[in-house]
Amino acid sequence: MEAKEHKFHREEGFPWKHILGLFLSLLLTAIAFWLALATHQPPALVITIIVILGVGQLLVQLYLFMHFTESDDRAWQVPAIYFGLFIVFCVVGGSIWIMTFKSIVA
């Protein structure tokens, strides 16, 4: 009855996309842990690789779990992503700028 009132769509079939997402996100996390705990690479290299893995994790979350590309009427996720980028810029850029005080004091 009145099923058309519901605008959201219901996923049909087996949720392969989600299973793949779960597998990938666990794998990316495991690699990061392994790099940090079990290998003895220079920290700069480890940090760089973990940042890349983090971006990968972000893409997995957005595309495989959060239906980032789907939208009924207006794509609210687009301004949200821009604001998110602004926040990331503030946290990362701001923190680097602020925390370099150590090199001044030291």
Place this chain on the structure above:
Amino acid sequence: MHGVVNWAVHFFMLDEGPLIWLSDFLIICASLGIVGVLTKFRLWKWLWDEWLTTVDHKKIGIMYMIAAILMLFRGGTDGLLMRAQLAWPNMHFLSADHYDQIFTTHGTIMILFMAMPAIIGFFNVAVPLQIGCRDVAFPYLNAISFWLFFFAAMLFNLSFVVGGSPDGGWTSYPPYVENQFDPGPGENYYLVALSISGIGTIATGINFLVTILRMRAPGMTFMRMPMFTWSVFVTSVIILFAFPVLTVALGLLLIDRDFGSHFFTVDGGGAPMQYVNLFWFWGHPEVYIVILPIFGLMSEVISTFSHKRIFGYSAMVVSMVAIAILSFVTWVHHFFTMGAGPGVNSFFGVSTMAIAIPTGVKVFNWIFTMHKGRLEFKSAMLWSLGVIPNFLIGGLTGVMLAVPPADYQYHNSYFLIAHFHYTLIGGTVFGVFSGLYYWWPKMFGVLLNEKLGRWHFWTFMIGFNICFFPQFFLGFMGMTRRMYTYPAGYGWGVVNLISTIGAFLMGVGFIIFVYNVLWSARYGERDTTGDPWDGRTLEWATTSPAPHYNFAIIPTVKGRDAWWLMKQSGEPINGPKDVPFRPIHMPNNSGRPFIMSVFFFLMGAGFVFQWWILAIIGFVGVLICMAQRSFEYDDSHYIPVEEIEKTEAAAGRL
């Protein structure tokens, strides 16, 4: 055997003296009382069916408000204990350890477990009604949010009598809070409880963001939304982007404490100040999270009791959005004294001062809303008007603190204490009381007594100023925060005594409020119209309290102040007579959010005491609950037309 007894005595802190014994006694009495009343009046089933399993935003809102008032009592008691201790030089009413625990729990409870649930309670009470929809976008998730908050608050409160409370201040700065200096479960309670309630808060942010974006009644464009809904929208965005940073900071610190890593330790390559940096990246937006909804509800209250539309609607919206964006770029002003250098400090000093501009715009708009209005000084209006001068003092002293060189003098002095109490009490708490008086009829169908309301307002407001205004001077006289006692001869004694008297006057105000609630429940005027204040927004269009489905027919919005326009054109709320009702689609109740939160509580306790088996049991329980939910297909029902007709007829709305 002897060892076990010793362990238990220490674990339950029975060796800590009468304060703990009294708390134990009161907790046991209160618990027995609740169980006794529920059993005597056979209310267990009612409690489970109507409240614990509910996904109705109105009931969740009421539970949030009750929890917030209880936590206000707990946090307020902490405050009074501290004021009693500081009333005179060389007092030894509290030991240094207890004083540290009490200022920590006072701050944490007041911000995270009082201010947050109070404003989120108002989100729930008002927003779906204001935008003319039947529930929030994710009602089940909403119940999860509430129960996670509730069990996190219980876990945190338990710390006082089980194992010892956190004592690192509400900011919990390393390196002091690392295991090396602060062993024991105390700080773990803080980290775990805040993480759990943080999950709930982020979920609430998502929930209300989606609700406001997608579920507004037909015709309600963005620029027709009530001011409170706008403020909730902006606040939800801030929650969504600020809280994850706190989650990360707390998570890393917990890993430090539970698993011996070195994120924030002094040795091993840790950077203690990085925690401070992350904490305030959340912490500053957080203070806007608890004040912006208050600005929104003040706009509603002042406009309603001036019987005028809000002055400068677009300017209000723009200033709120500006505050939201600026709130993310001011966080360093909490730690200017770290010494990040002139470039950093001047940037963040200027960005902080810039926030005064949009805030000033809002103050002028409230004043111009009242200009030539037909003012009605009900209690709700008094509280909102009380915010303006008191918050102004808080805001202006904030601008003083924003000047980095001057901040080196004020930093962590009682000047700062007075400043943020003027913003958080003079702003948030006054606003919460305003909202309570304003929406009480909508929540319970009863008006609070106006005469008691005025007594409540004046005792609390005067007590507040007597308590905190002298603290500005204590700051100038050199008294720093978090000192548990001080020697005679600094001239602080009398000023502190005055401050303590003010604090107890606030306590009297709170008691008058509680009396008002009890008196009104029994004798208060019943709200039969659903619109006791001659309101302007849609929540006043439905009955008080609103029926389960909020609106029998979703209203069509034709402009700002939708209900006011409907009243002007004589339009009935249920539309033209010939439009028949249709079955209403509503979500089913579920006990799972409650049960899942119990598992979260167990997992949290496991992390607090490092009892890994308990933590694993809790974690598995949470996973099972989530899996069960994934396979739940029958999660909604239809309210048949006959039932709607019966409800509407009983309310006299057919």
